[in-house]
Amino acid sequence: MNKDKTLHKDIRKDFPILSKKILKTKDLVYFDTAASAQKPQVVIDELNQFYESHYSNVSRGVHTLSVESTLRYEDARKKVQNFINAKSENEIIFTKSATESINLVAQTFYDKYMSAGDEIILSLMEHHSNLIPWYFLRDKYGVVIKFANITESGEIDVNHFESLITPKTKIAALTHLSNVYGSKIDEKVSSICKRNNVAILLDGCQSAAHLKIDVQKLECDFFVFSGHKTYGPSGIGVLYGKENLLNEMPPYQGGGGMIGEVTTNKVSFAELPAKYEAGTPAIAEAHGLGIAIDYMNNIGIENIINHEEELTKYAYEKISELDFVKIYGDGDNRNSIISFNIENIHSHEVSSFLDVEGIAVRAGHHCCQPLMKHLGVNSTSRLSFGMYNTIEEVDIFINALIKCKEFFIK
Amino acid sequence: MNELLKELYQEIILDHGKEPRNFGECEIHNKSAHGHNPLCGDKVSLTLFVDDDDIIKDIKFSGEGCAISVASASLMTEKLKGKKLSFAEDMFKDFTDLVKGSEESLSIIDEDDSLYALKGVKDFPMRVKCATLAWHTFKNALKE
C-alpha cells in the first residue's frame, strides 16, 4: 500500500474530472471505470492539439496535413501493437468499439469458416456485446451456440467448457476478464481450444487497462477492446486478429479505404489492415488512444496492476466484513471489479444513495442478463477501480454503504 | 441525512416499496401488458378488468424492481381502481410531468395526492424511468 500511495497522489492530478464536486459539495469518488475510464489531461490536450494543428483525412492525399494525420493514425496502430504484443501492425484493426470488433469477427469468421450446424461456445457471463453478434449467426444461418457454465467463484467451468467441444465447434468467444466478477479467464481454456482446433476470441474490454496483455502468450486468435475503457476517447475500438485469419476472412464493410481496385463490375481489396477499415476512421480518437497508451506506459503497467490489486484486496476485505452485503464470486481471482448486493435493497437504491454521497457506482444488469438469471438476481451494484482510485475512497465508500443500509432498513 | 434522498424516499414510498398493494393478477381481466426497463432489468406485469362503461373495476401488478418502481406501480393501482379510463389518461400525463419536474403543468395531482410523494424523482433523472415504468405499461395495456 505504501509504495503506491505516491503513485496515486500524482496520478489524480492528471485527471481533471476527479476534482469535480457532486451536488456542489461532495468530492467525486469514481468507482465506475469498468463502464468507462476517465481521461488524463494529456489525452484531452492532445485531442485539441490534433484538431488545432494536424487534422485532415488519412491515407487519402499527399498534402502536408494528410501526411501529419496519417502518421499519427498509423503511429497509434504501432502503439496498440506494442501494447498487446502483436506480431505485426497488420494484425491491429481500428473499429469504433469492442462491440464493432466482435460483430466484425462474428460475421467474417462465419463467412469464411462456418456453415449451418457448426458450433460456437460462449459462457454464461458474457456481455451482451459478446452474445448478440453470435445470436445473429444462430438466427440467420442456423449455427449452434453452447454456453459454458460458471462456477460459484465466478469463473468458467473449464471441464464443462471442454466437454462442450465437438468436431463441429469452430470458435469460442469468451471474456478475458469478467465485467461482473472481475475474474480472469483460466489460461487452460486457450490451450484446450488450440488442442481441439477451435479458434478463440477474448473479449479484453475489462482486461486491457488492468492486466498486462500479451496476445501471443494468451494464444488467442482474436482479442478486442475499447479505447474508452483504457483511458482513451470513445468512438475507437481495437480488433487484434492473427494475420493469416485476417487475410483469409472476407472484408466486413465496404467503402473507401478498403479497396485495391474498383471497376464497374468488380473490386479487389486492400491489404491488411486497411481491408477491414472501410470509410473514414475515427482519426483523432485513434491518436487519443495512442496517447492514452503512452500515458499508461509512463505510469507503468506493473505499477497500475499492483495498485489496483491492493485496492481490490482492501475493498474486498472491507466489504466482506459487512454482514448485510453479498459479494458475487470470491476473492482469489479478482481484478479491479466487485459486484454486490445489500440484502433487501435494490441496486438502484444503493446507487442513488451513493450518488448523493458523491460516489459513482454502476447499478443494473451490467449488460449480462443471462448471468443475472444464473445468479437469480435482477441486478447488482458494482464498484470498479481505475489507476486513480485510493484506499481513502474505499473507506468513504464503506462508510456510505453502512449509512445506506441504515437509511433503508431501519 | 441528505434532503434530496429524504424527498425521494418518503415514508409512503418505502412502505409501498416493501409492501406493495394490489400485488398479483386480477382473477378476471380483459387487458394486460408486460413492461420492462431494458436499462436495468426491472419488470412489471399488469392486469386490468375494464367494464363496458370504461371503468377500471380491477387492477393488479406483479414484477420485480427497485423501491421507486414498485411503489409507483402500487400507488398507481390504488389511484386508478374504480376510475374511468379518461381520468386515468389524464393522470398519466400529470404523473409523467410531475416526475420530470414540470409541476406547473399539473391539472389533477396536487400536494395532497398520494402520487405527489414521487415528486422527488425529478432530482434523479436516471430514476424517472423507474417511476414511469408501471404507467407506460398501463398505457400499453389499453392499446390491446
Ligand SMILES: Cc1ncc(COP(=O)(O)O)c(C=O)c1O
Ligand atoms: C466485458 C465487456 N465486453 C464488451 C463491452 C462492450 O464495450 P463497448 O460498449 O465499448 O463496445 C463491455 C463494456 O461495457 C464489457 O465490459
